[in-house]
Amino acid sequence: MREFLLHSRTGYTGANFKSLMMGGRLDIVYQCVLMALFKSAAHRQDVVFHAILNGPPNPPMHLEISGAELRDVRIDERSWEKVLKNVLSGKSHPGIAVDKTPFQKLIKEKSAAGYKILVLSNEGNEINGEKLDGDMLFVLGDHVGLPKNDESFALRYGTKVSLGREKYLAASCIDIVNYHLDQI
Amino acid sequence: MREFLLHSRTGYTGANFKSLMMGGRLDIVYQCVLMALFKSAAHRQDVVFHAILNGPPNPPMHLEISGAELRDVRIDERSWEKVLKNVLSGKSHPGIAVDKTPFQKLIKEKSAAGYKILVLSNEGNEINGEKLDGDMLFVLGDHVGLPKNDESFALRYGTKVSLGREKYLAASCIDIVNYHLDQI
Numbered sequence: 252m253r254e255f256l257l258h259s260r261t262g263y264t265g266a267n268f269k270s271l272m273m274g275g276r277l278d279i280v281y282q283c284v285l286m287a288l289f290k291s292a293a294h295r296q297d298v299v300f301h302a303i304l305n306g307p308p309n310p311p312m313h314l315e316i317s318g319a320e321l322r323d324v325r326i327d328e329r330s331w332e333k334v335l336k337n338v339l340s341g342k343s344h345p346g347i348a349v350d351k352t353p354f355q356k357l358i359k360e361k362s363a364a365g366y367k368i369l370v371l372s373n374e375g376n377e378i379n380g381e382k383l384d385g386d387m388l389f390v391l392g393d394h395v396g397l398p399k400n401d402e403s404f405a406l407r408y409g410t411k412v413s414l415g416r417e418k419y420l421a422a423s424c425i426d427i428v429n430y431h432l433d434q435i
Numbered sequence: 436m437r438e439f440l441l442h443s444r445t446g447y448t449g450a451n452f453k454s455l456m457m458g459g460r461l462d463i464v465y466q467c468v469l470m471a472l473f474k475s476a477a478h479r480q481d482v483v484f485h486a487i488l489n490g491p492p493n494p495p496m497h498l499e500i501s502g503a504e505l506r507d508v509r510i511d512e513r514s515w516e517k518v519l520k521n522v523l524s525g526k527s528h529p530g531i532a533v534d535k536t537p538f539q540k541l542i543k544e545k546s547a548a549g550y551k552i553l554v555l556s557n558e559g560n561e562i563n564g565e566k567l568d569g570d571m572l573f574v575l576g577d578h579v580g581l582p583k584n585d586e587s588f589a590l591r592y593g594t595k596v597s598l599g600r601e602k603y604l605a606a607s608c609i610d611i612v613n614y615h616l617d618q619i
Contacts, residue, residue, distance in 0.1 A: 270511065270513045271511060271513075272509065272511040272513065272514070278510070278511035278512070278513075281512075282469065282510075285466065285604075285606075286606075286607065286610075289604055290601060290602055290603055290604065290607075291578065291602040291603055291604055291605075292578065292602070293602070325456065326462070326466075326604070327454065327455060327456040327462035327512065328462070328465075328511065328512035328513065329454045329455075329456065329462075329512065329513075330456070394475065394476065414614070415614075415617060415618060416617075417474060417617050418474055418475040418476070418477075419474055419475055419614075420469075420473055420474065420475055420510070421475075422469075422470075423470065423474075423610050423613075423614075426470075426607050426610045426611070427610065427611070427614050429607075430598070430599075430603075430607070430611050430614070433599060433600075433601050434599060
């Protein structure tokens with residue numbers, strides 16, 4: 252399985268926002284969903300996307316979206332604004348689960364389940380040199396980056412990998428990782 | 436210079452739409468802009484993004500966005516909905532130009548100006564094997580693909596390149612090309 256985990260420092264944990272951007276930068280979560288789960292006219296069946304939202308009113312919240320089970324979605328931000336408002340106010344949506352798992356607990360659980368934990372960072376080893384197989388969880392931060400203590404925690408279970416010297420949008424990082432894995 | 440040209444079959448050429456998706460899939464144009472021009476906390480100074488919009492009421496329309504000159508933009512779709520509505524109704528925005536150049540004329544002009552024309556297609560040569568240097572224009576279609584006659588025309592001036600066997604979103608294709616060029 253190929254999984255991504257976005258740590259969102261400010262993403263709202265309720266549905267009271269005017270736009271995804273004004274919802275603590277939930278627009279970044281949308282962009283990551285787009286790049287993690289969508290190909291041309293298809294969902295990626297082998298990808299699960301996670302976001303841990305740490306904004307008000309009820310942090311943390313763990314959003315889990317499974318490409319294999321996702322239904323009734325389009326790819327534009329406005330559609331996802333509705334979808335996220337629904338799930339953040341407790342409504343159900345096929346393929347999307349919401350619970351209270353915090354960031355560090357999710358890392359620990361995935362590691363215990365045999366997942367390789369790979370933290371995206373410019374300071375890591377080049378992704379081309381990594382052995383990419385089995386179950387993998389790629390971990391990344393939002394526009395501000397991972398909080399130091401969470402990064403240190405994740406690195407107890409895994410290693411840093413780099414996509415080169417450029418600093419990419421979180422969504423680009425996910426897209427590039429998907430591309431690398433598609434080449435294998 | 437690194438340039439991208441998206442052929443949008445249905446993208447509206449006026450500002451009378453409720454959302455970018457309902458504007459003839461202008462959401463795809465937005466996604467391509469995002470991936471073409473934005474890095475983390477920066478614009479790509481060396482990238483120009485073009486879209487030829489062929490939807491109502493006034494086709495074709497050529498949208499040209501220069502990373503070096505772009506100002507006053509955020510990265511979410513709603514912000515770009517406002518920006519695109521403004522420029523499509525004749526208002527100015529720094530870094531964005533609108534004119535009536537059709538797809539084939541733009542290809543011809545770029546080729547005459549010394550640009551290498553590279554048409555993204557699953558049937559092309561692997562991008563890893565291509566010599567990527569100098570001025571380049573990467574050409575791609577929207578969710579339906581390039582119209583046959585426009586593809587044939589572009590191939591009179593250039594060649595097909597492939598990003599592998601997967602069929603990616605247009606925005607992903609642009610992102611992956613940017614990533615490849617960043618490695619050089």
